[in-house]
Amino acid sequence: MTQYSSVSPDYRLGSTTIKRYDHEAIARYYFWRPWRALWRTLSIIWFFGGFALRLWLDKRNGETEKSRSRRANELRDILTRLGPTFIKVGQALSTRPDLIKPDFLEELIKLQDQLPSFSNAIAFALIEKDLGRSINDIYREISPNPIAAASLAQVYRGRLYSGEEVAIKVQRPQLLPVLTLDLYLMRIGAKFLAPYLPLNLGHDLTLIIDEFGIKLFEEIDYINEGRNAEKFAANFSDDPTVKVPSIYWEYTSSRILTLEWINGYKLSELDRIRAAGLNPDRIIEIGVTTGLRQLLEHGFFHADPHPGNLFATFDGRMAYIDFGMMDQLDNHTKETIASSIVQLINQDYQTLARDFVELGFLSPKTDIHPIIPALEKVLGKAVGESVGDFNFKTITDEFSELMYEYPFRVPAKFALIIRSLVTQEGLALSLNPDFKIVEISYPYVARRLLTAETPELRRKLLAVLFKDGKFQWQRLENMLAIASADSGFDILPTAQMGFQYLMSEEGEEIRRMLILALIEDDRLHTEEVQRLWLLLKDEFKPQKLLNIAWSGLRTFSGDRIAAVLPSFAQTQS
Structure with missing residues (x-):
């Protein structure tokens, strides 16, 4: 039987203790410490301002392969220096070959698990403190150094005394001050910059940042991540194409997570996948279908499916890891999304506009009749196009004009859905630029409605x-x-x-x-x-x-x- 503490961890911000993300408490804390916010703001401007200047000079003097490689390395270094929040931005961009040049893409992919690690002494001390035993009493074997380092944690490979091979995830020290300060500055920036952004998000932008903050706090609670993993595994217990690692609760705390070791290939390792005799198109198909099942069937979806969190196992299954960033949809939202996909395929833009009202992208008082021709213009080419020709970037570029002309808005709940879909789209592009996502998604939705x-x-x-x-x-x-x-x-x-x-x-x-x-x-x-x-x-x-x-x-x-x-x-x- 699974046993774990049901008490949420306390997070300390100076002398302030908070149990969950609270933008008001964070704002009060930094209001009395303006020098920290000012210094962080100046650091961000300094790094990106200098980077933009050097890019401009490269373009003026004639860009070369060497200069592009140097700038790509520099961008990864800047994101790494600025810490977890900016690393996560880089991780999202690393899945978008349609947005990022190959030189930069190659460097950003390294943000998935090739980040600087922190001291082994600190990591082992944290394990012993949280689990109440010495390292040698807990694990029969543990790698002398981390085998991967991510934005919020680093991972060691080990073996339990019962023989199981495990991954040991240890949280980075002093995460809270960095995350809260970035979220505080992002929220301030949202209020001033929203009117100037290419998408008319309005006040909803702060809600999107708050949603992101809530998920970040959930992500640094490994008890919550373990629960999420078990719930996800139960949802896909009938699907032999999906693999979820088991959680070892006896060796897990809010800052330490011990889970089953997964052998496989990252989805970014296309050559290795092919060399192993696996079909990339089949892997994409599994990924897209399981992604749709998450959104439309279970409503419980993985909101951070970047290549570092997805593996093709040696036997051709899709393995999911890292369940810190998840979200839950209600039945009405799931079913309206399914309906929207079918209306898009059938090119029924009037019903699609009504679905947008139900989902919150349009106010219930909106007159949808003048919007219907605009939707037809933007979405009319979706059916039959490959991901490379018709993708979320295309939709975003077209919608940026519509959002100024019509009262579209992005509900806060959909920020993570869009992130998840965009990331999966980027993975499909990485494995096969001509892969047609519509040809996979529509059969699933058709079956979903028919049954x-x-x-x-x-x-x-x-x-x-x-x-x-x-x-x-x-x-x-x-x-x-x-x-x-x-x-x-x-x-x-x-x-x-x-x-x-x-x-x-x-x-x-x-x-x-x-x-x-x-x-x-x-x-x-x-x-x-x-x-x-x-x-x-x-x-x-x-x-x-x-x-x-x-x-x-x-x-x-x-x-x-x-x-x-x-x-x-x-x-x-």
């Missing part, structure tokens, strides 16, 4: 299939064709659920609409039904059809069936 298990998701499916009171035969055909192309999709359970739904009280309206759809426009739509039958006939053997019908009927009483039959008769009269 709708909640009333809200069923309503989303009906909204897709019925437009302006008419049944969209082509949409149903497309969804079934795309979903059936996946060998993992079984139409029979879907048909059984659909039959049970039609026979239920909730399905009364859809029964009427389906009958009307079959005879609308004063003709019997036999051609459409025949196309659907040809598409699915191999799955529907007579005995299977009888079994589905009998299984569905058994769930209803005789009174319910008697009530259903008159509704069919009324529809036809």
Whole structure:
């Protein structure tokens, strides 16, 4: 049985003790220490101002391969010197080959786990203090030096006395003063700079920074990370393509995390992945599909999936590590996102605009009619384009103009979602610039809607299939064709659920609409039904059809069936 302390760690900021991110407490602390904020601000300006000047001089004097390499190394060094907050910015950029030149990209990738380590003596002392035993009593073996150093911690490789090989994650000392000061300055900057940014984020920018601060505080609590890992593993317990390391709670504290060692290749190591006989496209497919399952099925998603946190195992699975930055979506948000993807594929921009209202990107009072043509212009080329030709950068560039003309905003909750999607998109670009994410994401969403298990998701499916009171035969055909192309999709359970739904009280309206759809426009739509039958006939053997019908009927009483039959008769009269 898992055992761990349920008490959140106390964080000390000078004489102030805080249990979680609190921007007001942080602001009060630094308000009385303005010299610290001033010195940090001057340091940031000094580093980036000098860097920008040298870039300008290189361009003026004629940029060379040597100068580009020197500046790339310099940028990594600046981000490293400025500490965890800026390192995380660099980590995000390292997944964007469409934004960053190759010379800079190669250096920024090193920010994932090639950062300067801190003293082994400090790390081992912290382990012994938190776990209450000497190093030799805890681990049978431990590497004499860290095998990786990241922005918030460094990792040692070890072995327990019970024989398991483990990774030992030790938090960097004195993290809190650095993180809180950067968050404080970012919040001040957000208030003054928001009106001048290319995206019209308005006051929501401070909420995005607060969300980031909350997640940073969660990330430096390793008890919380361990819980997240176990929850993530439980969500994917039925998926043999996903690997999550086990947590060893006896050797874990809020600053020390001992977990199962994972052998594999980083997703940035394309040559090694290919040399091992693994298919990069298959790895991307696993990553995109599991990412969609996180967002649309479980609602619990990994918000920091950079190459240092994702591995291709030797047997071709996708291994996730580092569960410090996670977030949870409610059912309504999950299902509206799924609907939005389908509306995008179907190029139904009117319904997509309504979904944007539901998700909070547009105010409920917004008149969406003038926005619809603008959405069509921006998103019209999405279907069928490769990631390299149509990506989040393209959308952002186009939306930057729309956000000044129309009242779009970015809800704080979506900051981490966008970060996660952008990062996964960057990974897809790194492995295969021509890989079509739409071709993977749409089949999953189609299956998700067709197997709708909640009333809200069923309503989303009906909204897709019925437009302006008419049944969209082509949409149903497309969804079934795309979903059936996946060998993992079984139409029979879907048909059984659909039959049970039609026979239920909730399905009364859809029964009427389906009958009307079959005879609308004063003709019997036999051609459409025949196309659907040809598409699915191999799955529907007579005995299977009888079994589905009998299984569905058994769930209803005789009174319910008697009530259903008159509704069919009324529809036809």
